[in-house]
Amino acid sequence: MTASPARPATLPPELPEWDPQWSRLVGAACADGVRTFHVLDTLPALRAQGIEPTGTILALHGNPTWSYLWRRLAAATVAAAPAAAAAGERVWRVIAPDQLEMGFSERLAHPALPAPRTGDWRRIADRVADFDAVVTQLLAEVPGSDAVSGAAEAPAVSAHPVVTLGHDWGGVLSLTWAARNRARVAGALTLNTAVHQPEGEPIPAALRAALAGPLLPASTVLTDAFIRVTLELADRLDPALARAYRLPYCARALRGGVGAFVADIPVNERHPSYRELQRLGEEIAGLDVPALILWGPKDPVFQERYLRDLRARLPQADVHRFETTSHLLAEDVDYAATILRWLRHRFPAGRSHAPARADGAQNASSDGAPAPGDGARLIFDALDARAQDGSPASVDMSRTPAQTVSWAHLSFVVDRIARGLQLAGLRRGDRVSLLVTPGNDLTAAAYGVLKAGGVAVVADAGLGPAGMTRAIRAADPQWIIGEVPGLTLARAAGWPGRRVSVRPLGALPGRALRVETSLTALVRDTPDGPIATPGLDDDAAILFTSGSTGPAKGVRYTHRSLGALAGLLAGHFGVRPGTGLVAGFPPFALLGPGIGATSVTPDMSVTKPRTLTAAALADAVAAGDCTMVFASPAAFANVVATAADLTAGQRAACGRVELVLSAGAPVPLSLMDAVAQVFPAAQLHSPYGMTEGLLLTDIDRPGVAQAAESGEHGVCVGTPIPGVELTIAPLTMDGTAAASLLSGADAAGVLGEVVVAAPHVKDGYDRLWDTQAQSARDGSAAEDSDAGAGAGPGAQRHRTNDIGHLDAAGRLWLEGRLQHVITAPGGPIGPAGLEAIVDELPGVLRSAAVGVGPVGTQAIVCVLEPNPAQGLHPGLAPLELADAVRAAALAALGLDVAAVLVAREFPTDIRHNSKIDRSRLARWAAEALAGGAL
Numbered sequence: 045m046t047a048s049p050a051r052p053a054t055l056p057p058e059l060p061e062w063d064p065q066w067s068r069l070v071g072a073a074c075a076d077g078v079r080t081f082h083v084l085d086t087l088p089a090l091r092a093q094g095i096e097p098t099g100t101i102l103a104l105h106g107n108p109t110w111s112y113l114w115r116r117l118a119a120a121t122v123a124a125a126p127a128a129a130a131a132g133e134r135v136w137r138v139i140a141p142d143q144l145e146m147g148f149s150e151r152l153a154h155p156a157l158p159a160p161r162t163g164d165w166r167r168i169a170d171r172v173a174d175f176d177a178v179v180t181q182l183l184a185e186v187p188g189s190d191a192v193s194g195a196a197e198a199p200a201v202s203a204h205p206v207v208t209l210g211h212d213w214g215g216v217l218s219l220t221w222a223a224r225n226r227a228r229v230a231g232a233l234t235l236n237t238a239v240h241q242p243e244g245e246p247i248p249a250a251l252r253a254a255l256a257g258p259l260l261p262a263s264t265v266l267t268d269a270f271i272r273v274t275l276e277l278a279d280r281l282d283p284a285l286a287r288a289y290r291l292p293y294c295a296r297a298l299r300g301g302v303g304a305f306v307a308d309i310p311v312n313e314r315h316p317s318y319r320e321l322q323r324l325g326e327e328i329a330g331l332d333v334p335a336l337i338l339w340g341p342k343d344p345v346f347q348e349r350y351l352r353d354l355r356a357r358l359p360q361a362d363v364h365r366f367e368t369t370s371h372l373l374a375e376d377v378d379y380a381a382t383i384l385r386w387l388r389h390r391f392p393a394g395r396s397h398a399p400a401r402a403d404g405a406q407n408a409s410s411d412g413a414p415a416p417g418d419g420a421r422l423i424f425d426a427l428d429a430r431a432q433d434g435s436p437a438s439v440d441m442s443r444t445p446a447q448t449v450s451w452a453h454l455s456f457v458v459d460r461i462a463r464g465l466q467l468a469g470l471r472r473g474d475r476v477s478l479l480v481t482p483g484n485d486l487t488a489a490a491y492g493v494l495k496a497g498g499v500a501v502v503a504d505a506g507l508g509p510a511g512m513t514r515a516i517r518a519a520d521p522q523w524i525i526g527e528v529p530g531l532t533l534a535r536a537a538g539w540p541g542r543r544v545s546v547r548p549l550g551a552l553p554g555r556a557l558r559v560e561t562s563l564t565a566l567v568r569d570t571p572d573g574p575i576a577t578p579g580l581d582d583d584a585a586i587l588f589t590s591g592s593t594g595p596a597k598g599v600r601y602t603h604r605s606l607g608a609l610a611g612l613l614a615g616h617f618g619v620r621p622g623t624g625l626v627a628g629f630p631p632f633a634l635l636g637p638g639i640g641a642t643s644v645t646p647d648m649s650v651t652k653p654r655t656l657t658a659a660a661l662a663d664a665v666a667a668g669d670c671t672m673v674f675a676s677p678a679a680f681a682n683v684v685a686t687a688a689d690l691t692a693g694q695r696a697a698c699g700r701v702e703l704v705l706s707a708g709a710p711v712p713l714s715l716m717d718a719v720a721q722v723f724p725a726a727q728l729h730s731p732y733g734m735t736e737g738l739l740l741t742d743i744d745r746p747g748v749a750q751a752a753e754s755g756e757h758g759v760c761v762g763t764p765i766p767g768v769e770l771t772i773a774p775l776t777m778d779g780t781a782a783a784s785l786l787s788g789a790d791a792a793g794v795l796g797e798v799v800v801a802a803p804h805v806k807d808g809y810d811r812l813w814d815t816q817a818q819s820a821r822d823g824s825a826a827e828d829s830d831a832g833a834g835a836g837p838g839a840q841r842h843r844t845n846d847i848g849h850l851d852a853a854g855r856l857w858l859e860g861r862l863q864h865v866i867t868a869p870g871g872p873i874g875p876a877g878l879e880a881i882v883d884e885l886p887g888v889l890r891s892a893a894v895g896v897g898p899v900g901t902q903a904i905v906c907v908l909e910p911n912p913a914q915g916l917h918p919g920l921a922p923l924e925l926a927d928a929v930r931a932a933a934l935a936a937l938g939l940d941v942a943a944v945l946v947a948r949e950f951p952t953d954i955r956h957n958s959k960i961d962r963s964r965l966a967r968w969a970a971e972a973l974a975g976g977a978l
């Protein structure tokens with residue numbers, strides 16, 4: 045007979061963000077009798093709207109939360125239901141029980157405080173059984189939601205898919221239930237959780253503290269310290285929400301389940317639940333349904349190693365990392381929107397639910413050869429083709445003296461590194477972080493990794509230590525190849541991966557940095573032999589964005605798209621045997637050998653493009669007999685500023701340059717004109733691209749001059765290069781981009797987000813499923829397609845986050861970034877159009893247009909960069925200059941500028957020193973106008 049509960053289940057009182065319609069008390073037959081659960085269930089709310097669900101989400105909280113954790117998902121599904129039903133899309137029901145002893149479910153009578161190996165408290169196996177009892181009963185309320193569809197080992201296909209969702213220990217419990225109910229589960233989702241404690245790895249310190257002897261009852265039951273500490277892992281949780289979380293545990297008698305849950309964590313093989321957790325982990329590894337893992341990387345308990353383990357058990361899983369979040373990511377980000385987008389993509393109404401390729405996983409490929417006639421190539425093919433060529437392939441000007449490497453030697457070194465890495469254990473698809481300064485060493489290491497089938501992870505030093513740490517942990521490499529500074533940072537920051545140094549370090553520093561071998565040793569000691577090369581559709585590289593608009597994002601390229609990019613660059617810019625390229629931008633330095641060009645790395649700081657001097661650039665040109673030069677606008681600005689120091693010989697070298705390229709930020713005509721004085725025989729081009737697509741449009745100096753006379757506003761970046769399709773997603777009144785896309789004459793003059801499609805565009809964002817899904821939207825019925833319609837075979841679509849418009853001639857004019865749109869009462873405004881006008885005024889060094897005030901009613905504020913020559917100081921701009929700015933804006937664009945300010949400095953991105961962080965300037969302007977500090 046069922047024992048009487050120590051405290052019956054109850055309904056929650058009125059709480060913020062909680063709809064009483066969601067609360068139900070449900071009796072379910074558990075192993076120890078009928079127990080009553082409090083359950084969040086949106087079925088009554090849906091039926092109140094006359095809507096029946098066509099899909100169900102079974103959600104399970106962890107410790108010490110309760111179903112309140114899922115309130116925003118419940119609200120989102122109910123709010124989306126009418127539109128979804130009207131459009132024939134799937135309507136999702138949410139079922140989220142409070143576990144027994146927790147939330148508002150019943151408490152049972154227990155003899156004592158919980159301890160790790162004593163007492164009759166509920167353990168892991170009991171909680172899985174409890175979950176099964178209550179959800180099985182509730183699923184039966186909707187026809188079809190509890191039906192068994194097909195064989196247990198086959199992907200579930202049902203008119204009413206059921207998916208699981210969990211967090212914390214609710215994650216492993218819900219995944220286990222899904223694995224044991226494979227015949228009726230179509231998908232599985234989880235937030236931060238852990239399935240297995242890796243061998244030799246210590247339990248996280250935060251959890252060890254709670255498990256330590258007398259601290260367990262003191263922190264979990266006698267006081268609510270454990271609950272409060274957990275809630276502090278959210279970013280600025282509203283006090284009212286924190287009180288709602290604590291409410292079911294407001295008295296000592298109500299917190300026994302919290303302590304029991306902690307006590308049931310199997311810290312070693314002697315724990316009663318240890319074997320059960322091992323069994324659960326094995327069962328989860330057999331779960332082959334579509335899966336989504338949402339992760340908060342700053343979680344001090346469920347750390348990166350647990351995500352690594354989850355991905356190994358669920359290799360088909362899509363992953364989305366919310367980089368700035370911790371344990372309670374459900375409180376910090378709109379995770380519900382991500383879940384609903386994923387469900388819409390994986391389980392569209394009327395379609396089967398076959399698993400798709402996992403985000404960030406290695407593509408399958410039968411061999412390394414291109415299909416007959418498809419023209420595709422591997423980027424290291426250029427090295428094989430010139431393996432007997434004694435002419436220079438790579439020149440490193442940062443060395444003293446400069447170091448030149450021939451094609452033959454580079455090919456030999458690359459082959460030895462590739463085979464040596466394979467013999468050392470590198471497997472096809474292993475990720476290799478390259479912590480090497482741009483130059484010959486990085487070139488050899490990168491091409492060796494690529495040829496071995498590794499995935500080159502390139503997070504350049506321009507991201508800074510914190511940015512690099514975040515990027516490397518996101519990519520989670522199996523290997524690190526580095527120089528001493530990079531290896532030291534990796535050791536101090538605890539980055540993952542086996543270590544290989546560039547050169548031998550000696551016994552003591554080698555042990556300190558955990559280095560196994562060196563590239564020098566691999567080249568010297570590796571015997572000749574076959575190299576198992578990768579396939580075209582294998583992942584080749586993870587490159588990182590500059591982080592100018594948030595945490596740097598990893599961008600995946602396959603060998604096919606990387607080869608397409610190399611071929612495009614070579615063809616578009618006329619690279620031929622003997623072409624030399626001075627690359628003041630690391631990605632292009634790496635691409636040099638792949639496009640068959642001698643690649644010269646100038647003597648400059650990679651993290652500070654402005655350190656490139658005219659003399660250093662001229663010396664690099666002379667060393668490689670170069671005909672091409674690439675650098676950022678900030679680098680060229682300093683080249684122009686130091687051009688007077690050039691010797692006659694250096695000027696002669698610059699005079700032999702045929703092509704000058706500058707990108708990464710707008711290149712004004714005045715800078716182009718000044719650069720032309722340094723390179724008098726060169727064509728000057730300003731191609732438009734980004735990490736996600738390094739070459740998309742192109743314009744030359746005459747084209748810039750012609751555009752300046754057109755009357756259009758913004759920064760003209762020319763027309764698409766062959767194979768690139770440009771479309772525009774119009775901006776709405778609130779400054780967001782529409783789902784629909786415009787092209788051709790329909791797009792002319794329409795301000796919107798620039799959308800591109802081309803074969804050489806990224807293959808996806810790495811472990812950022814939602815970011816990739818949003819980026820690939822094409823505005824069609826199949827909205828989450830990865831392909832770009834009409835852009836040719838293999839084209840990938842990418843929403844650039846840049847805003848602009850196309851003119852009648854098909855030229856693209858950029859007007860800023862999507863998050864920098866000014867939402868004025870008259871409609872959205874792109875800041876770059878106004879900035880282009882203001883930048884031409886006497887006394888203005890550089891400007892930034894920002895919006896201040898609520899969305900839809902923002903005032904336009906123009907911020908000027910301090911100009912030492914004009915004696916400008918932070919604060920309100922001089923009256924005469926402010927009047928000139930206002931008059932120019934009104935005359936050219938019909939815009940009223942509310943204020944003109946001078947900033948102390950302009951915040952820019954680290955990589956290019958050119959992209960202005962208008963969001964920071966907008967916050968500063970709002971504070972300054974409110975009387976804050978300047």
